[in-house]
Structure formats: structure tokens, C-alpha cells
Amino acid sequence: DTEVTQTPKHLVMGMTNKKSLKCEQHMGHRAMYWYKQKAKKPPELMFVYSYEKLSINESVPSRFSPECPNSSLLNLHLHALQPEDSALYLCASSNRTSGRTEQYFGPGTRLTVT
Amino acid sequence: GENVEQHPSTLSVQEGDSAVIKCTYSDSASNYFPWYKQELGKRPQLIIDIRSNVGEKKDQRIAVTLNKTAKHFSLHITETQPEDSAVYFCAAIGGGTSYGKLTFGQGTILTVHP
Numbered sequence: 551d552t553e554v555t556q557t558p559k560h561l562v563m564g565m566t567n568k569k570s571l572k573c574e575q576h577m578g579h580r581a582m583y584w585y586k587q588k589a590k591k592p593p594e595l596m597f598v599y600s601y602e603k604l605s606i607n608e609s610v611p612s613r614f615s616p617e618c619p620n621s622s623l624l625n626l627h628l629h630a631l632q633p634e635d636s637a638l639y640l641c642a643s644s645n646r647t648s649g650r651t652e653q654y655f656g657p658g659t660r661l662t663v664t
Numbered sequence: 665g666e667n668v669e670q671h672p673s674t675l676s677v678q679e680g681d682s683a684v685i686k687c688t689y690s691d692s693a694s695n696y697f698p699w700y701k702q703e704l705g706k707r708p709q710l711i712i713d714i715r716s717n718v719g720e721k722k723d724q725r726i727a728v729t730l731n732k733t734a735k736h737f738s739l740h741i742t743e744t745q746p747e748d749s750a751v752y753f754c755a756a757i758g759g760g761t762s763y764g765k766l767t768f769g770q771g772t773i774l775t776v777h778p
Contacts, residue, residue: 592753592768593708606765640707652698653766655707 553577554656556641562662565631571659573624573641582624583642583653584616593640593655599624631663666691666758670769678777683744685772687754688736696757697737698766699728703750712739744776 554575563569573582581600585593598606599618613635615627624641641656667690677683689697695716700708714721714728714737721728725744730737741748754769 590751590771592755592771593766595765598765651696652710652713654710655700657707 554641554643554654556639556656556659558659559657560660560662562664563628563631564664565633567631568627568629570628571626571639571641571661573626573656574622575643575654575656576622577643577645577654578621579643579645579654580621581644581646581651582618583644584624584626585640585642585655587638587640587658597626628661631661633663636661636663666694666756666765666767668754668756668767668769670754670772672772673770674773674775676775676777677744679744679746681744683739683741683748683774683776685739685752685754685774686736687738687756687769688734689756689767690735691756691758692732692735694735694756694758697728697730698755699726699739700753700755700768701750702753702771708753741774744774746776746778749774749776 557572583598584596586596587593595608596610597616602618613630617625638658638660640658642653644651644653668687670687675683698713699711701711702708712723712726712728714730719730725742727740752772755766
């Protein structure tokens with residue numbers, strides 16, 4: 551089963567709201583990722599978790615706060631976002647964090663900031 | 665860091681024709697090269713990948729070739745069908761990274777006309 555799930559599918563939030571995106575995988579993968587994708591552009595890496603510890607932060611603004619409660623779950627907490635943060639947020643997982651390993655993407659959360 | 669260039673940005677073919685998408689990479693230590701297909705509003709889906717120790721890999725109508733000396737790799741789709749219409753992204757993982765950090769090309773919009 552190569553399934554990564556994400557909730558919600560769509561989210562509309564105001565600039566003063568606090569919301570969270572959730573990601574789940576049950577493939578026993580030990581690496582999980584958050585990507586941001588703008589229309590007609592490739593996914594851009596935001597964060598990498600390896601064995602439930604944050605290993606890469608691609609200089610993402612602090613209004614995005616990741617959390618990995620356990621090996622199957624990944625959250626992205628959102629606060630005081632800007633309209634330019636509107637995008638598709640994709641979660642991915644892979645078997646291990648070393649190179650040469652497949653990353654599987656979830657369906658994404660389409661976020662609109664008003 | 666790694667840089668991946670992808671061409672062409674758009675590709676239009678007739679059903680039954682072949683389609684070829686080419687990518688070049690900058691990091692000679694890169695060792696894993698996946699290709700993702702993304703249909704409108706959906707997740708990137710891994711369709712084929714190749715590791716640096718092989719020169720070619722084939723899966724039914726799709727194939728990928730890798731030339732390590734020239735630092736380029738290509739996706740070949742034969743007998744194209746309308747359902748092949750999507751955005752295709754190539755990607756590379758640099759050999760020096762231990763966190764599976766994917767660098768994507770800018771994408772190719774493939775349109776297959778019936």
C-alpha cells in the first residue's frame with residue numbers, strides 16, 4: 551500500500567486564523583516531507599522529518615510550524631499567513647532518508663489565504 | 665546545490681506518437697532520478713525512476729535513459745494516449761545529501777491529441 555493521506559482537501563483561512571494540516575502514512579516509512587506547490591510550478595521542499603526529528607528546514611518562515619507526533623503522522627501548523635502562501639501543500643514519505651529512495655506524495659491540501 | 669533543467673516546457677503530440685522529455689543535472693554525485701506525472705488537481709505520481717548504476721530502464725510504454733558522463737536523463741513515452749496528458753517532472757537527488765532531498769525540473773506540459 552503506497553498510500554499517503556492528507557486532510558483537509560481544501561482550506562480557506564483568514565490572515566489571523568490558526569489552522570493545521572494533517573498527513574498520515576501506514577507504510578512504515580521513517581522519513582516524511584512537506585512541500586509547497588504553486589500553480590504550474592514544481593513542488594518546493596519545506597521540511598524533512600527523519601525518525602520523527604526535524605532534519606531539514608528550507609528557511610521557511612516561522613508562520614509555518616511542523617510537528618511529527620509519531621512515525622505515521624505529520625502536521626503543519628499555520629498562523630498569521632499571507633495571501634501569497636496560498637498554494638497546494640503536499641506531504642510525502644519515503645522508506646528512509648538516504649538518497650536513492652522513492653518518495654510517495656499525498657493528494658495535497660489546497661490552501662487559500664484571504 | 666543540485667540544479668535540474670528540463671525541456672521542453674510544453675509538448676504536443678498526436679495519439680500514437682512518441683514523446684521525449686529531457687533533463688540535465690549539475691551535481692555529478694547525483695545518484696537517483698525519478699519521474700513524476702501530475703494530472704490537473706492531483707498529486708505527483710511516481711511513474712518510473714532510475715539509479716546511477718544503470719543506463720536504461722523500461723516499464724511497458726515508458727522508459728528512462730541515463731547518461732552519467734553528460735549528466736542528462738530522458739523520459740520516453742511510446743504509443744501515447746490521451747490519458748498520458750499531464751505535467752511531467754524530472755527530479756534528482758544529489759549524492760552528497762543524506763536526506764533524500766529532491767530537486768525538481770520545471771516541468772513539461774504534455775498534451776496528447778486524439
